[in-house]
Amino acid sequence: MPMQIGEKEFKQRVTKGLDDNFMRGAVRSAQGRLQNNRASAADELGDWEDWRTLGKEIRQHTIEHLDYYLHQLSEKVAELGGNVFFAETAEEANEYVKNVVKSKNAKKIAKSKSMVTEEISMNEALEELGCDVVETDLGEYILQMDDHDPPSHIVAPALHKNKEQIRDVFRDKLGYEKTEKPEELALFAREKLREEFLSAEVGITGCNFAVAESGSFALVTNEGNARMVTTLPETQITVMGMERIVPGWEELDIVVSLLTRAAVGQKLTSYITALTGPKQSEEGDGPEEFHLVIVDNGRSKILGTEFQEALHCIRCAACINVCPVYRHVGGHAYGSIYPGPIGAVLSPLLSDYDEYKDLPYASSLCGACTEVCPVKIPLHEQLIAHRRNIIEEDKKGSLAEKVAMKGFGQMAGSANLYQMATKMAPILSTPFSSKNQIRKGLGPLKHWTESRDFPKPANESFRSWFKQRNKRGVQHDVRKH
Amino acid sequence: MKVSLFITCLGDVFYVNAGKSAVELLEHLGCEVDFPETQTCCGQPAYNSGYHRETKEVAKHMIEVMEDADYVVGISGSCVYMIHEYMHLFEEDSKWRDRAIALKEKSYELTQFIVDVLNIEDVGASYQAIATYHTSCHMTRLLGVQEAPFKLLEKVKGLELVDLPNRQDCCGFGGTFAVKMSNISEQMVDEKVDHIEETKANLLLGADGSCLMNIGGRISRRDKQVEVKHIAEILNSRGDR
Numbered sequence A: 001m002p003m004q005i006g007e008k009e010f011k012q013r014v015t016k017g018l019d020d021n022f023m024r025g026a027v028r029s030a031q032g033r034l035q036n037n038r039a040s041a042a043d044e045l046g047d048w049e050d051w052r053t054l055g056k057e058i059r060q061h062t063i064e065h066l067d068y069y070l071h072q073l074s075e076k077v078a079e080l081g082g083n084v085f086f087a088e089t090a091e092e093a094n095e096y097v098k099n100v101v102k103s104k105n106a107k108k109i110a111k112s113k114s115m116v117t118e119e120i121s122m123n124e125a126l127e128e129l130g131c132d133v134v135e136t137d138l139g140e141y142i143l144q145m146d147d148h149d150p151p152s153h154i155v156a157p158a159l160h161k162n163k164e165q166i167r168d169v170f171r172d173k174l175g176y177e178k179t180e181k182p183e184e185l186a187l188f189a190r191e192k193l194r195e196e197f198l199s200a201e202v203g204i205t206g207c208n209f210a211v212a213e214s215g216s217f218a219l220v221t222n223e224g225n226a227r228m229v230t231t232l233p234e235t236q237i238t239v240m241g242m243e244r245i246v247p248g249w250e251e252l253d254i255v256v257s258l259l260t261r262a263a264v265g266q267k268l269t270s271y272i273t274a275l276t277g278p279k280q281s282e283e284g285d286g287p288e289e290f291h292l293v294i295v296d297n298g299r300s301k302i303l304g305t306e307f308q309e310a311l312h313c314i315r316c317a318a319c320i321n322v323c324p325v326y327r328h329v330g331g332h333a334y335g336s337i338y339p340g341p342i343g344a345v346l347s348p349l350l351s352d353y354d355e356y357k358d359l360p361y362a363s364s365l366c367g368a369c370t371e372v373c374p375v376k377i378p379l380h381e382q383l384i385a386h387r388r389n390i391i392e393e394d395k396k397g398s399l400a401e402k403v404a405m406k407g408f409g410q411m412a413g414s415a416n417l418y419q420m421a422t423k424m425a426p427i428l429s430t431p432f433s434s435k436n437q438i439r440k441g442l443g444p445l446k447h448w449t450e451s452r453d454f455p456k457p458a459n460e461s462f463r464s465w466f467k468q469r470n471k472r473g474v475q476h477d478v479r480k481h
Numbered sequence B: 001m002k003v004s005l006f007i008t009c010l011g012d013v014f015y016v017n018a019g020k021s022a023v024e025l026l027e028h029l030g031c032e033v034d035f036p037e038t039q040t041c042c043g044q045p046a047y048n049s050g051y052h053r054e055t056k057e058v059a060k061h062m063i064e065v066m067e068d069a070d071y072v073v074g075i076s077g078s079c080v081y082m083i084h085e086y087m088h089l090f091e092e093d094s095k096w097r098d099r100a101i102a103l104k105e106k107s108y109e110l111t112q113f114i115v116d117v118l119n120i121e122d123v124g125a126s127y128q129a130i131a132t133y134h135t136s137c138h139m140t141r142l143l144g145v146q147e148a149p150f151k152l153l154e155k156v157k158g159l160e161l162v163d164l165p166n167r168q169d170c171c172g173f174g175g176t177f178a179v180k181m182s183n184i185s186e187q188m189v190d191e192k193v194d195h196i197e198e199t200k201a202n203l204l205l206g207a208d209g210s211c212l213m214n215i216g217g218r219i220s221r222r223d224k225q226v227e228v229k230h231i232a233e234i235l236n237s238r239g240d241r
């Protein structure tokens, strides 16, 4: 699958992540900063819960009427003289874009940040054509220079690198000679990128939100690079996931507020670029030619299922920024360009359980993601739903677990069996315990006791204590007060 | 007031003192406590692992056992939350769904019950210690009980309560997660133990046996001198014994 990254096995990816102290340090500090910023931006807005409810309602309404709004959008774009293409698969989308690029005889392409083009591996497709594709988002640019290191975060793709590592990439690949100060690094990249903008023949952008009523596209960036990508090249292609749409400008205002606050804790990111179709006769700048590619790539099969809410996602990454599992393993461990809680929900949907069967289990179900999501997607519940599907529909659970759970169901569903099991607990565990703790467990306890002690069952269970107590007639007068 | 105690598996077998304390505490506060003997587990291990058919059987059993109670009071926020979730297991079975909802409406976590139903904040407890309190995820985020344990602990004489840094972070238990993803879970619980150490507290409190078992297990493995107790044990300490 194109969105797949890294080693094949989840366990290997996790071990690699856990062993990478540089990465973990970088992720820890970024998470801390982003969490604090988000919390204060949410406070500042006031009534954050009301905003979330509104965000959820807008997304729900839009997705429920997705066909209507997509139709409206494409009519509008066509009216303005743009071309619209619905791509059912990644291949179709890439073919279309390649054809546009070929027809322009273009060699240099400037891109602004876009997750969907990562998802469908558009860069690789264009590079096969012999094109020079330049990522103009600073984070993406760093990764591209570092031999196409995959992104580890959906908003800050190079979050796993610290500034020293970035300095080294620039030094080794581009002859950079200054220090690791962020301003110096950014200035250097800007100068490099400016040259690229000026010579690019085609600009490709992603899309944070399309506005159906006017056929416009909103791009949210930190560096203003989207503005350059949409004004300088003659031909512009915007690629959007089919769910990235809002009905009108009023709704756009709300979801953008939620996005920027939830993502980086800013009232607004530094730049919000809105683009409407190709250059009109009365306008001074803008592309001569405009193409919109609407990508399905597995999204429509999510519609109408219990996972529909996953399509409400506005890609703010707030769930990733609070996730403790992500903090320890990093983005690459997920093996998908969509990491963290939303990645664990979305990746198996866009791909399948064969590819991503481990991801729904990579969560302690702590619910921090659900609590923070600005459009109220019940992320941890969706993870449980995946687990249920894997067990009940895909029949992919391990046999041992299945037998154990069946036994558990019978035991916990019957008072007698349950009481027998609780009585057995102290007897069974006695040989393995020292004092009150078990240091080396067997069976499922083996993994537990690799890092933790396990308590020894009490000699007398609560239920037998209670029974004895009642027999002795000690009840309400046990304690005079 | 008549209360049926929901002891939970860990409370029945491992943390027996938490259950005993809860009984005595509730009686001290004027409740009549009974223990429906045929109760079993809430079913959460199966539910969270995706075995919902099995969970349904457990849920039906628990509904039958508990539905005649005036109030059901559990000593684990997470398990009480599971009872609150039963209704979702019966989306297509309105009879069971209604029974599940009825049970949900009278089921409370211990501290929630004392503060919200009994309207008591000072239970007359006293205990000498420097303590920090672990806010468990399911109880805080999903069951929505945030203030009650603190309200009660603040009134305990002799108890100095220290804030736990990053207290909203999960301890890494997550049921089968601790076993299935034990290396990730270990990093999470380690971080938690580090934060507990930072507080210099000599006592860790919580209202969820599972988290306490996880954190306590790591504390014991790392040979830290921090005692781990269920909040009921402290609330039932009155310095008169």
Ligand code: SF4
Binding pocket: A262, A312, A313, A314, A315, A316, A317, A318, A319, A320, A342, A372, A373, A374, A375, A376, A377, A379
């Ligand atoms: S799931 Fe919610 S929190 Fe996560 S990226 Fe999407 S909108 Fe943001």
